[in-house]
Amino acid sequence: MNRYYGYLVFLNMVVNVFVYVPQILIRERFDGAVNAILLAVPIGMLIMFIFIKSLRRYPARSLQEILDSLLPGWLSRPLAFLFASMYMMAGCITMLSIGDTSVRYISPEAPLLLAVFMFLIVVCMAAAHRSRQILFLIEMILILDVPLILFIIVKAFWNRSINWDSVAVVGMSYTHLPSWTAISGATYIFSGYTNLVVFNKAFPKPISPRWIWLFGPVGLGVLISSFAVPIGFQGADGVSDYIYPWITTSDSMRVELGFIERVLPLFLLLYAGISMGSTIVHWHVALYLVKEALPSSWSLKPAATWTIFGTFAAFTLIFAFLFNEQNISELGSGWIRLRFPCEIFLVLLVLIAALRRRRTV
Amino acid sequence: MILRRLLTVLLAIAAAGSLNGCGFKDIDKRFFVVAMAVDPADNPDKLYKVTVKLAIPSPSERFGSNDYTIVSEETDSIAEAVRVIKSEVDKELDLGHMKAIVIGQKLVEQGNMNKLMDWFIRRRDIQNIAWIAAGNPSGKAVLDLRPHTERLPSNMLFMSFGQFGTETAYIVSEYLFDFHRRLKERGLDPLLPIIEVRDNQQVSINRSIILDKERQRIVLQALDNKVVNSFxxxxxxxxxxxxxxxxxxxxxxxxxxxxxxxxxxxxxxxxxxxxxxxxxxxxxxxxxxxxxxxxxxxxxxxxxxxxxxxxxxxxxxxxxxxxxxxxxxxxxxxxxxxxxxxxxxxxxxxxxxxxxxxxxxxxxxxxx
The missing domain is CATH 3.30.300.210 (Nutrient germinant receptor protein C, domain 3)
Structure with missing residues (x-):
């Protein structure tokens, strides 16, 4: 397995805290969130495996080329636009979420629009680079951030304030069937592989599925900690009072002998980095999906990239201008619900294409 | 290429220019609230008497350099009280360093703790790891102590809890977030240490209150307190x-x-x-x-x-x-x-x- 592929998947796992996955699971904690987590691992791993396996028949090809081999152009191009809009929204929501939290916790006097705008500048500049450069970028982000995030998580699990009985109270709801939203939220963890629709071109050799089973236990660990730690800290009944349960939880830890006693600033800083990385990846994918779906006479023009990013940025700014915190979080949950069927649809398309190719070759 | 770079730089400058800097205020224009107390109001028409303890920084940190000033206000809500207090001092209040919350024991007896805690939990800048305790005879009396052994105002309270300074099984320590959790969690009831004012600017913290979800139910004496603490x-x-x-x-x-x-x-x-x-x-x-x-x-x-x-x-x-x-x-x-x-x-x-x-x-x- 190429390690850069691992980074793509892992980045998506870590960023879940900022895209409303814990909120969705915690909202349904007494109605099957536990089973959703347990089910998400086999489901997520299975579709990831199918996707990787199918993509081996298309080494270094992008989604557009795969779709073109399967469908006529008038169908494949709108489909590519549909997927591109999903990626655009993914980046958009992460950015709105990090913008909202940074306004709230770091600089309360700054308007949301301005905070989002500042993030937009950095993200667009970075996402316009070549795929390989973006892979290097997320490697750096992960190497810098993940050790400290692990420190926070280990600190949380060893904390005297975490009450495992509260976690067990929630665990006792294992008899409930999970809802669609909960499964959709929980499988988000594993969906980093879909970035291959564009990044596949950056890998000289196809990804071998040999080591991907490792993501099963890792994903389960990530899901459990992002679900159980806030419950253990804030109580099975009280945790739903908080709009950002993880931020509150990071504020509930104390590093007595650290440079700073509160974990909150450290947590926000780390997750700002992680969220930016995730947004950059998503918008990079969206950019190339759109570019390849457009006729080459348009997409090769130098202004194409900036026109596309200008559109993305305009959407984000309009959302930031119109929406309050409640709308943003509803938009996030809505997107997560829609994401799962889209992902399955994408994997099915690639699978069918791969099966067809075997027959024709 | 050069044009594009120039454009980005201009964009960044424009964005930076729109930050009008009101988020940043010099440290000499701020008052740091180190502790806060809520008591029942003396005036029967009002609900709470809110007291904030403002640290006065001293040039050198030594024993006894714990100057402070105390401001009280009576209103029906904590938010109003803090806003009114802002009009009574000359500097901006900064609540980010508040590490102790003392609730008058009379207020704990009256109940309605959920309503009282709302402000503390809702505010984004209040530390979740602030210590919370009940004050006897009142929260204000606890705040208005000037022990000669302190290097910073209210440091005595911060050192007493969490086995940070003194290590003893007589002191039950309670974080703000834990108190809120216990107010909500069915099957885990809240508890509050009682800080009692003694002569000579001293306190004793060896009793505690056990609450149901709203008000004081039972006061534990020192010996019982030890047992509770071991569990x-x-x-x-x-x-x-x-x-x-x-x-x-x-x-x-x-x-x-x-x-x-x-x-x-x-x-x-x-x-x-x-x-x-x-x-x-x-x-x-x-x-x-x-x-x-x-x-x-x-x-x-x-x-x-x-x-x-x-x-x-x-x-x-x-x-x-x-x-x-x-x-x-x-x-x-x-x-x-x-x-x-x-x-x-x-x-x-x-x-x-x-x-x-x-x-x-x-x-x-x-x-x-």
Whole structure:
């Protein structure tokens, strides 16, 4: 397995805290969130495996080329636009979420629009680079951030304030069937592989599925900690009072002998980095999906990239201008619900294409 | 290419220019609130008397450099009070360094704690790791102390809790977020240490209040407080007095940890409490013999059993549960959470407690 592929998947796992996955699971904690987590691992791993396996028949090809081999152009191009809009929204929501939290916790006097705008500048500049450069970028982000995030998580699990009985109270709801939203939220963890629709071109050799089973236990660990730690800290009944349960939880830890006693600033800083990385990846994918779906006479023009990013940025700014915190979080949950069927649809398309190719070759 | 770079730089400058800088205020234009107290208002028309303790920075940090000023305001809500206080001081209040919240004991007796805590939880800049306690005779009296041993205002409170400075099993420490959790969690009741003002600018913090979800139910004295602490935080530094026929001796426990298991048989809950104590003898009125250590251990165990049982039956009678037996019951039973909780409410008043303690004496100290 190429390690850069691992980074793509892992980045998506870590960023879940900022895209409303814990909120969705915690909202349904007494109605099957536990089973959703347990089910998400086999489901997520299975579709990831199918996707990787199918993509081996298309080494270094992008989604557009795969779709073109399967469908006529008038169908494949709108489909590519549909997927591109999903990626655009993914980046958009992460950015709105990090913008909202940074306004709230770091600089309360700054308007949301301005905070989002500042993030937009950095993200667009970075996402316009070549795929390989973006892979290097997320490697750096992960190497810098993940050790400290692990420190926070280990600190949380060893904390005297975490009450495992509260976690067990929630665990006792294992008899409930999970809802669609909960499964959709929980499988988000594993969906980093879909970035291959564009990044596949950056890998000289196809990804071998040999080591991907490792993501099963890792994903389960990530899901459990992002679900159980806030419950253990804030109580099975009280945790739903908080709009950002993880931020509150990071504020509930104390590093007595650290440079700073509160974990909150450290947590926000780390997750700002992680969220930016995730947004950059998503918008990079969206950019190339759109570019390849457009006729080459348009997409090769130098202004194409900036026109596309200008559109993305305009959407984000309009959302930031119109929406309050409640709308943003509803938009996030809505997107997560829609994401799962889209992902399955994408994997099915690639699978069918791969099966067809075997027959024709 | 150059044009594009130029454009980006211009864009960044434009964005930076639109930051008007009102988010940043120099440190000499700020007052740091180090502690806050809420008491019932003296004026019968108002609800709360909110008191903030503002630190006055001193050029050098030394013992006794704990200058402060105190501002009080009576209103119906904490938010209003803080806004009014802002109009009474010349600098901007900064609540980000508030590390102690003292609630007057009278207010805890009156109840309505959920309503009171709302402001503290809702504000984004208040630390979740602030200490929370009840103040006797009032929260304001606790804040208005000027111990000569402090280097910073209110530092005495910060050092007393969390075994940060003094290490003792008599002090129960409670974080703000934990208090809120316990106000919400069914089966785990809140508790608050009581800070009592003594003469000579001193305090004593060896009693605590156990609350139901709204108000004070029972006040635990120092001896009970120790037992609660061994279950709540597993703190050692515990002393046990053991009576013998002709005198008594005191065990200094290095660690003392309480755990429990919960069984339900024939519709009756049985709670087994286990206490493990490791310690040495620290003082004795009678000569002790090394050979008889195990006999002393048995005597100590009986003593511990008696104390633990009397405390838990007391808590049961007051219908409070700060250790979380109810939470454990919920954690072991499936089904509708509300139904499970109603079952427990039926079971708890008749639950039976059984204690098994294990005292291990390492030595009789430096002498026999």
């Amino acid at each position: 709540y935080q597993g703190i050692g530094k515990y002393d046990i007095r053991v009576d013998l026929n002709d005198g008594f001796f005191i065990i200094a426990a290095e660690n003392c940890k309480g755990t429990f298991t919960l069984n339900t048989r024939n519709g009756k809950a049985v709670i087994h409490l286990y206490v493990r104590v490791n310690g040495i003898v620290e003082e004795s009125t009678v000569p002790l013999s090394k050979e008889k250590l195990s006999m002393y251990e048995r005597a100590a165990e009986q003593q511990v059993n008696k104390r633990v049982l009397s405390l838990f039956y007391k808590l049961q009678q007051a219908k409070v549960d700060p250790i979380g037996f109810g939470l454990r019951y919920r954690a072991r039973h499936t089904g509708n959470p509300d139904q499970v909780w109603r079952d427990w409410l039926r079971l708890y008043p008749e639950a039976e407690f059984k204690v098994q303690s294990k005292v291990k004496l390492m030595s009789t100290g430096q002498i026999e």
